Amino acid sequence: MIVPYTPGGGTDLAARVVMKQLGEQLGQPIVVENKPGAGATLAYAEVLRSKPDGYTLTTGSGITSLLNLLNSKLSFDAAKDLVQIAPLSSVPIVLIAGNEVPARTMAELILHIRQNPGMSYGTPGPATPHHLAGVLLASMAGLQLTHIGYRGTAPAVQDVIGGHLPLAIVGLSTAMQYARSGQFKVLGVGSAKRSELAPDIPTLAEGGVKGYDASYWYDVCVAKDVPNVVVNRLHAEVTRALRDPEVRTTLTAVGLEPMTATQEEYQRMLQAERAKWEPVIRAGNIQMGS
Structure with a gap:
């Protein structure tokens, strides 16, 4: 293999x-x-x-x-x-936000970005499923977002924690390692339905991006x-x-x-x-x- x-x-x-x-x-x-x-x-x-x-x-x-x-x-x-x-x-993916971002839900984030277009989001790299998920999210939600491709998930997560990057799209398993300790916020899961691994996290579709599915x-x-x-x-x-x-x-x-x-x-x-x-x-x- x-x-x-x-x-x-x-x-x-x-x-x-x-x-x-x-x-x-x-x-x-x-x-x-x-x-x-x-x-x-x-x-x-x-x-x-x-x-x-x-x-x-x-x-x-x-x-x-x-x-x-x-x-x-x-x-x-x-x-x-x-x-x-x-x-x-x-692989459930999630949208995470740094603690300095004034939004705790996807609905609040949509309003914030519309007032402040061009917010950046990081992914593990260009042309990854995470990148495609971000492009689809921006299109379906009518948002202006700037993509930053990292060399893997870890550096993107660290920049969110450090306040250098407002948003990132990463795997659920990675996100949960840090979110439980309050190092950033998880705004939603990108699948059509809630993940069985974290049923308390709403989908991005529930947060206002109707029909969104980036599984x-x-x-x-x-x-x-x-x-x-x-x-x-x-x-x-x-x-x-x-x-x-x-x-x-x-x-x-x-x-x-x-x-x-x-x-x-x-x-x-x-x-x-x-x-x-x-x-x-x-x-x-x-x-x-x-």
């Missing part, structure tokens, strides 16, 4: 937990290797160079098939060359030429692993919501994601590294 990001992040944690269980089910130890860089494309290029026998896996997300739109210089076609076979876990998730991918019989087996075994009580408990403990779907359901979900995010990317001219 080649993980396109650094150790310790949400993708890495989900992959390691599920791959450990998957290896036990298959009687085949699975080595997890981190290969970060170039917006996940270094890892994907390595997977596509490997023998298409199902023994080399990687992780993707709901927007993996849109990578060529986010980076026109790719040497491969993500939508055609990578097959997304099974979801791993959904995202991690999944398992293989190269396009892997035989269907292998793809089907991997889907079944990954789904089985995600139903294991210990796996579910471990994932939820780190702020990840286990996620399963049939192959047909999952392909419909991916199609819906492409339809939702493609116009957002095009309208915002969102590019990796910009």
